[in-house]
Amino acid sequence: MRNTNIAYLLARMPIAMSMLGHGLVRIPKLVKFSAGIEKQFTNTMLPHALVYPYSIVLPFLELLTGILLILGLFTRFANILGVAIVLSLIFGSTMLEKWDAVFTQIIYGAYFALLYLFADHNRYSVDQLITGNKSNLV
Template identity: 45%
Template sequence: MNTITFLLLRLAIGASMFGHGLVRLPKLAGFSGWMVKSFENAMLPKSMIVPFSYALPVAEFVIGTLLLLGLFTKTALIAGGVVMTMLILGTCLIENWEAVPSQLIHVAFFAVLLQFVMNNNEYALDTILFKK
């Protein structure tokens, strides 16, 4: 039963990341412009925000895809946690306190899944491709 629970949680967080990236990729320039405008009064320079704003949707899409497939699951979970931690810091810098709880929930999902990935990732491409 733990493998089914793990699968459902992995698919849920994977779908969230995949969806975030998927809807932003076709409008990448617009998303970047929105993010730059959101950070205009923050202490981060525009030279840091612009590259991050273009990389974020790609990272979300790739991490989500990997989690949905169960491919490189451990690495994808770590990457997801790192991306969300960076988002939390940025969200705090612009004082968007309403968004922080959602981001913390994402980090919690990544951390819990990471704790249990070794023994519960049975329904995944990792298991098929990288048999122990």
């Protein structure tokens, strides 16, 4: 049983670092990042009124997801949030017809789903410190 708990921690960390990194590098250059996203979506059916706010919020959601997963805090929620982010990215990629990006994003989505599925093994986490032997938070 201990090996599966360690394996879960080891599986949680790479995607946590990826999400943390996505948010961390984008937030300091948020205006430039947002302008780049807006430019990408200029010739799609998505209106500026949706693209602009999304491009501002996305890095903060990525950062939040990364922090929660690194800590193992609200882990189930963080995985659901991760899937929601990936679903929005998949939708955007389909609007841009970037099918190679969709494939990578599907892998991210599956990764989050598997972390959610096996969250009972999330023993090395803040969730575990808070709840003890009870089910993970959320």
